Each structure stands twice: as C-alpha cells, then as structure tokens.
Amino acid sequence: MIPSIEWTSDNKVKMIDQTLLPHKLEFLELDDYRDVATSIKVMNIRGAPAIGVAAAMGMAIATLEYKDLPKEKFLESMEKAAEIIKNTRPTASNLFWAVDRIWKIIASYPDDPKNLSELVIEEAKLMAQEDITVNKNIGKNGAELLQDGDVILTHCNAGSLATVQYGTALAPVRSAIEQGKKIDVIADETRPRLQGARLTAFELHYDKIPVKVISDTSSGLLMRLRKINKVIVGTDRVTSDAVFNKIGTYLVALAAKDNDIPFYVAAPTSTLSLHETVNDVTIEQRDSTEVSNVLGKVQIVPDGVECLNYAFDITPFRLVTGVITEDGVFTHKELLKRYE
Amino acid sequence: MIPSIEWTSDNKVKMIDQTLLPHKLEFLELDDYRDVATSIKVMNIRGAPAIGVAAAMGMAIATLEYKDLPKEKFLESMEKAAEIIKNTRPTASNLFWAVDRIWKIIASYPDDPKNLSELVIEEAKLMAQEDITVNKNIGKNGAELLQDGDVILTHCNAGSLATVQYGTALAPVRSAIEQGKKIDVIADETRPRLQGARLTAFELHYDKIPVKVISDTSSGLLMRLRKINKVIVGTDRVTSDAVFNKIGTYLVALAAKDNDIPFYVAAPTSTLSLHETVNDVTIEQRDSTEVSNVLGKVQIVPDGVECLNYAFDITPFRLVTGVITEDGVFTHKELLKRYE
Numbered sequence A, B: 001m002i003p004s005i006e007w008t009s010d011n012k013v014k015m016i017d018q019t020l021l022p023h024k025l026e027f028l029e030l031d032d033y034r035d036v037a038t039s040i041k042v043m044n045i046r047g048a049p050a051i052g053v054a055a056a057m058g059m060a061i062a063t064l065e066y067k068d069l070p071k072e073k074f075l076e077s078m079e080k081a082a083e084i085i086k087n088t089r090p091t092a093s094n095l096f097w098a099v100d101r102i103w104k105i106i107a108s109y110p111d112d113p114k115n116l117s118e119l120v121i122e123e124a125k126l127m128a129q130e131d132i133t134v135n136k137n138i139g140k141n142g143a144e145l146l147q148d149g150d151v152i153l154t155h156c157n158a159g160s161l162a163t164v165q166y167g168t169a170l171a172p173v174r175s176a177i178e179q180g181k182k183i184d185v186i187a188d189e190t191r192p193r194l195q196g197a198r199l200t201a202f203e204l205h206y207d208k209i210p211v212k213v214i215s216d217t218s219s220g221l222l223m224r225l226r227k228i229n230k231v232i233v234g235t236d237r238v239t240s241d242a243v244f245n246k247i248g249t250y251l252v253a254l255a256a257k258d259n260d261i262p263f264y265v266a267a268p269t270s271t272l273s274l275h276e277t278v279n280d281v282t283i284e285q286r287d288s289t290e291v292s293n294v295l296g297k298v299q300i301v302p303d304g305v306e307c308l309n310y311a312f313d314i315t316p317f318r319l320v321t322g323v324i325t326e327d328g329v330f331t332h333k334e335l336l337k338r339y340e
Helices: A033-043 A047-064 A071-086 A093-108 A114-143 A171-178 A197-205 A216-224 A247-259 A331-340 B031-042 B048-066 B069-088 B091-107 B112-145 B171-178 B195-206 B217-224 B249-258 B332-339
Strands: A005-007 A015-017 A025-029 A150-154 A184-188 A211-212 A230-233 A241-246 A261-268 A312-316 A321-327 A328-330 B005-007 B013-016 B025-032 B151-154 B184-189 B211-214 B230-233 B242-246 B262-264 B312-316 B322-325 B328-330
Touching: A005 A047, A005 A114, A005 A197, A005 A216, A015 A047, A025 A184, A033 A047, A033 A071, A047 A093, A047 A114, A071 A093, A093 A247, A114 A171, A114 A261, A114 A321, A114 A328, A150 A216, A150 A312, A171 A261, A184 A197, A184 B332, A197 A211, A197 B013, A211 A216, A216 A247, A216 B217, A216 B249, A216 B312, A230 A241, A230 A247, A230 B013, A247 A312, A247 B217, A247 B249, A321 A331, A328 A331, B005 B048, B005 B112, B013 B048, B013 B217, B025 B031, B031 B048, B048 B091, B069 B091, B069 B195, B069 B328, B091 B112, B091 B242, B112 B171, B112 B262, B112 B322, B112 B328, B151 B217, B171 B262, B184 B195, B184 B217, B195 B211, B211 B217, B217 B249, B230 B249, B242 B249, B249 B262, B322 B332, B328 B332
Parallel strands: A150 A184, A150 A230, A184 A211, A230 A261, A261 A321, B151 B184, B151 B230, B184 B211, B230 B262, B262 B322
Antiparallel strands: A005 A015, A015 A025, A241 A312, A321 A328, B005 B013, B013 B025, B242 B312, B322 B328
16 A cells, blocks of 8 residues: 655655556645645645645645745745645545645744744655544454455445555455455545545455456446445535535445435545535536546537536435534434534 | 348348447458357357348358259258257347248248259348338337437447347437437447447447447446437347347346436337246356456456356346337337237
C-alpha cells in the first residue's frame, strides 16, 4: 500500500497521479498551491479524505510562498489561496473542513507569518497522520460486520487511493483479511471516470486482495443471483437525511434493499455534516466529455449529441443499513444522536 | 430511418454494421449463412427483433446453398445450419422463434428443396415486413401513454436499429412525435457495449429527435430530480414472471419504482414466452474483455484482474407498469390472461 499523498522533507506535496492508473504508477511533486488546486480539480488526486489532506497541504504550501509578506498582505493572499483551493470541487465536505481547520490556526496566530508557516505545515502533516488512524479504526469497526467467505460490492474508489492510506470503504475489507477472514471484492467500474475499474481494482490487486470488476449495470443481477452479500461504499458528505457519494450509489443501494443485502457507508467523522439536509448540497456537474469520450481516448457518442454528467448521487437513509465511523457502527437514528 | 436489415434483389442479406456506429455508417452484404450467424454473434446486428429476421434470412441463404442436394442430405444440412444460427446468442427468444417458424415451412414441403428455397425466402421477407407493421402498432399503442413535454428514459437500443425499422421501445416516441407531441429522450449509455450511447443516440439524432446521453450510473438521480418522467425499454424475452432485457434494466426499474415513475416494456408478441419462468432462461455471459476494454480500444482494468460480463438482466413484473405489444397496453395480469 503506497500513500496517495505525503509531505516531503524538502517541503513539497508528493502524490500519486491517479489519472494515469492502472497503467502507470507515477508521482507528482508540487510546490505551488495553484498546482495543488488544479490536481484536485482534474482529479490527479480524488476521494473525499485525500482531497481534504491535499487541501490542507495546499494551504501549507501557500504559507511558504507568502510567509515573508507583512501581516495584512499575508492574510489577504492566504484568503485568496483558500478561495482557489475551495473552488475546485463543490461536493466533498472534507475540502471545506480541511481549509477551515487550517484557517483556524492562521486566525489564531496571524502576527508572525514565518512561524505560522511551520505550524500550518505541522497541522497538515498531522491531518495526514490522523486520516490513517481514523481509517484503521473504521477498518476495525467495519471488520466486525464481515464474515469469512463474504463477497463485498463496492462502488467507485474509497480505498487507500481515496485517503492518505488504508481507505474508508475498503478499510473493513483490509482489516477483516488481516484477521484471517477470506473476503472477495467486486468493484463496480464506476462510469464515467471509472474509479472502480482503474483504482479499486489496481490497489486491491496490488495488495493481493481478490477483486473482480463489473459494469455498473450488473450489480442488481449479481445481488439477485446471491453473488454479492454485502455492500460497503464511501461518502463525500453525510447530511441528516442522506448520504452523498459517487453517482450510481443510489442504484446500488436500491438493489441491495430489494435483495435484503446490507448496505454500509464508511464515513470518517470529517464527512459528517449533520446540520445540513439534501437541500443544502450542490451536486457537482462535470464536463460532458467525461461521458462522451471514455478517459479522453474513445468517443462513444455521435458528434452533436449532448451528455449530462452529474458527479454525485443522493442515497436516502432508508436504504442505509449502517454507517461505519472511526467510533463505531451506527444506524441512522444512532448516528444523529451521537453526532448531532 | 434506414432499415437495419433487408433482403437484396440479388439474394443477399444486407445489414448495417452496427459495431462501427456512431462513427461510420457501413453495410455488410452476406451470402453465406455462416457469416450471418457470425454477424449475430459478434453483434454486427443486434436487438431481439432484428436478430429474429437475421436468423430467418440466414436460413433462407442456407436453402440457396443446399437446394440442389437430395432431400435427405438437404434436411441434414439445414438442420446443421439451424443449429449454427441458434447457437449464436442464448437469451433472445426471437432467434429460436424465427428459426422454428422457417423450420415449419421446411417440414411441410421437404420434397422439393428448389421450390422450398423460394418459399423460405418469401417467408423471411414477410417476417421483415411484419416486424415493421408490429412496431408501428406498438408505436400507436404506446404513444397514447405519452404526453406533450415528456422526457423518456430508455436503456440500451430497442430502436429502429434493434428491429428491421421503427423500433419497439422507441416506436411510441416516434409515433407521439408524428402526432405533434414534444418528446425528449434520455439514453443510458448501456455498458459494456454502449448501445445507448452509440446506437440510440445515433438513430434519434439522425432522425432529428432530441436525445441526451447519460452514464448508466445517473438514471436514479435524474429521476429523483424529476428530469425523467417515463421509462420505456425493449425486451429480449418475457416470461410469466419477469422481463429479460439488457443488463442494467433491473436497476432502472428499481429507480423508477422508487420515484413513482411509470416503467413500460415494449414487447412484440414474438418476444412473449409466457409458458416459461425465470428458471427456464439462460443468462448469456459474454467475453470479459467487453468490460475490461471499452469497444476494444481502451483498457480500463489492470492486467490480471478478472471481469464478470452477464449480458441480460431480470426485471420482476412487480416493477413493470405495463407491457406494450402490437395489440395494446397490458398490466401483468392482463398480459397473462390475453396471451397465456
């Protein structure tokens, strides 16, 4: 398991370029916060927890650029940097959570930009470390739900590559396997960006965990044929009434419900936004060429035909069996009671 | 609207090569039944009604090859040809229906292969003509369900290209538009073979009917957002308890049910197989490279990772609002009563 993102000893942000997977494992090393923002926007790095850490590290890079400015100029420049970083992807709450967490430090010690920069870098590195700890706890809690012989369907990639390391939805799988249970994974390919086929399959195969890929159209039939017996997905934001996750998640949840198959959401508490409801969330619409042109390589739609490309799905809580956080496994009611 | 298949004046089977769409509109002209069988298998032609006519025309081509043989040799050779044609795709009942219908003629007049060949050719041409008439009647019956301003979701291609002409699921759309209603279509791309993105979008755009393409993962959200208000799909086989259609249909039906959106199945009576149940039907499993390698052009799955590729889905009748045949629109109960 390779960390998807880390802070290097020479103060750069190093990340796997996930747009090149599964064919090439290459790394980006960035020392400009604008490039970090772009890497989030074009999805060199993706997955809510990883985006959060990338945003924090982007803020840290910005403090290095601006630390020699006088206090007011520094704050003004940092505000602009925060805006640019926040304006990359609208749905993942970790992005805003991470920038706000860094901003609290900036707001507390604005008088000494130089020392502040070191504090911000330490905070970003701490957030990366915390992410791994949170994921391991999600893994431990989720593993208790898994039995020897289970076949787990997951949608998109909420694995090691979506976090700093270890994953959220895939953490229970990794943990159960560490406990000696035999677990197989089925990965939805996850159109349009194919994170399941490219990333989930890559990271599990890399770590020798058995994985098969299916088209997004196949999950219902496989549940009906009892070739899947549990579903675990990640999330980008949990509101009081619904789970926001990659487009297609709602269909998977409907099929699970119709076949009495448990549907779990792995949600680090950084994704919880329980003061909000579905009406507060903007669903990101991405460029239609992601649909019309597979990975920018094969045009599959005739010239002149428009495509719609909503990136996230809304899954109402009535379809969710349980939410796995770093603190435990919760029903909807329990979750609201614990965190609201 | 171009016929997807026709019998030429010089006794060949002419068909659009649908594997080249939407980029190239090219035709195959075949004069060997083995090539017709291959064209069904590799999906140069696809769609249950079109496959039925292709199979009948393949049988007709075979009679031309064998008509100078003595009676017994002729029958033996025709039996072999029927086997080869039937062994191309296991799920569409039209394939078997068409070969059996041709076989009835062969069985009635086995003594004179020469004249028999002419009869079989006439029957195959008649079946093509009947298909168009059936589709127009499905269109007329289905159009009554559609209102001005409707946005119709369809999955896969059950349009003109899936039939000889006019389509089954798209026939009500064509008919409603001919009546002056404004109808928009949203086409699921339909992985793995992308018949929605390639074929449905092509034929509707070609005929200037408004169409947009979405990833298969998006239908649930669009229904939730009320951007779709009716669903019409085709079918490969209707048993007494379920509708068999392209993989992914079950998920669309679940989403329609969950959002109180009517879900209609356009089913020429040649697809009805009401003496059967789900347990009688083999779900075709196709080559896994259709999933791992999009249209044979972009590999999306890491080397060494297996893919599952079931081609058809099972949609239980409890999710079906109505079945549109050439005779009318029927609920499940009415359908059984009328045709059983």
